[in-house]
Amino acid sequence: MLITIKSILAETKSELVSSGIETDDFELRLLLSAATGTDIKTMPRNQMDISREQFAKFKFMISERKQHKPVDKILGYRGFYKYDFSVSTDVLTPRPDTEILVENAIKAAQNNNYNHILELGVGSGCIIISILAELKHADGEGVDISPQALQIAQRNAENIGVSSRIKLRCADWFDNDFNNNFNRKFDLIVSNPPYINTNEIKTLAREVSGYDPMLALDGGSDGLASYRRIAEIAPLLLETGGMLFLEIGEGQGADVIDIFSRQGLYYEQSFNDLSGIQRCITFKK
Numbered sequence: 001m002l003i004t005i006k007s008i009l010a011e012t013k014s015e016l017v018s019s020g021i022e023t024d025d026f027e028l029r030l031l032l033s034a035a036t037g038t039d040i041k042t043m044p045r046n047q048m049d050i051s052r053e054q055f056a057k058f059k060f061m062i063s064e065r066k067q068h069k070p071v072d073k074i075l076g077y078r079g080f081y082k083y084d085f086s087v088s089t090d091v092l093t094p095r096p097d098t099e100i101l102v103e104n105a106i107k108a109a110q111n112n113n114y115n116h117i118l119e120l121g122v123g124s125g126c127i128i129i130s131i132l133a134e135l136k137h138a139d140g141e142g143v144d145i146s147p148q149a150l151q152i153a154q155r156n157a158e159n160i161g162v163s164s165r166i167k168l169r170c171a172d173w174f175d176n177d178f179n180n181n182f183n184r185k186f187d188l189i190v191s192n193p194p195y196i197n198t199n200e201i202k203t204l205a206r207e208v209s210g211y212d213p214m215l216a217l218d219g220g221s222d223g224l225a226s227y228r229r230i231a232e233i234a235p236l237l238l239e240t241g242g243m244l245f246l247e248i249g250e251g252q253g254a255d256v257i258d259i260f261s262r263q264g265l266y267y268e269q270s271f272n273d274l275s276g277i278q279r280c281i282t283f284k285k
């Protein structure tokens with residue numbers, strides 16, 4: 001069937017807007033290109049010949065979007081730093097703000113010749129995989145409590161070509177013997193732990209609360225539970241002279257600096273995200 005793209009996009013947009021979903025032409029073109037298996041860069045602007053099955057697939061994607069499912073979770077991937085990462089409802093969608101941590105951790109590793117990296121809470125693997133992809137001589141370990149998330153991280157590590165340099169492990173950092181999982185120390189530890197306070201989760205957009213896993217969001221009654229625990233375990237896993245890079249939630253900087261300083265790490269620096277909010281904090285041992 002021959003479709004006129006402009007009118008399909010306009011009809012779909014008004015259908016979504018009347019269901020309370022914000023959208024734009026780029027997002028809709030992305031979905032149409034995925035439904036038809038066409039590269040968005042070469043997709044025609046005016047008319048296009050598509051099969052009934054492809055049209056039905058596009059309509060199904062729109063019905064998912066109407067349920068507030070985010071576009072990346074409909075498409076099954078999200079661009080982060082330099083690569084596309086597979087995503088599903090089992091992992092947090094990688095956020096552009098997290099690229100600040102990645103960029104600065106790579107610089108620190110290059111300047112200090114850090115080669116052994118640990119990530120606590122890998123999710124899709126976007127942080128440690130991006131770092132290992134830049135540091136060709138480095139290796140790493142990644143931990144997550146969610147076996148489903150680890151499967152996605154493994155797939156991303158294979159697709160991005162770092163699977164031979166990363167070991168993924170299912171473990172809970174609240175376990176008393178968590179540190180026994182490792183038989184070495186690390187030069188660099190990175191973590192973006194869950195940091196939303198439990199009561200705030202229900203106030204988040206449905207795109208987040210309905211489609212990012214609770215395990216990735218819930219930081220306990222004050223949002224700081226995982227930082228307190230990571231402050232107990234990370235100093236013992238870090239080499240002297242090594243660094244810890246943490247992502248934090250808005251307004252958590254002073255508390256997080258206090259929590260980690262009490263465990264003997266030295267606060268180094270913080271970095272703001274794209275909106276000017278303090279988002280990444282670094283410590284040295």
Ligand SMILES: C[S@@+](CC[C@H](N)C(=O)[O-])C[C@H]1O[C@@H](n2cnc3c(N)ncnc32)[C@H](O)[C@@H]1O
Pocket residue numbers: 091092093094095098120121122123124125126127143144145146149171172173174192193194195215216217
């Ligand atoms: C905010 S997400 C970050 C995911 C990914 N690193 C990113 O930045 O997109 C936090 C991750 O920590 C994991 N996690 C939460 N609690 C954990 C625990 N007690 N032990 C190990 N991993 C945990 C979650 O499953 C989730 O994948």
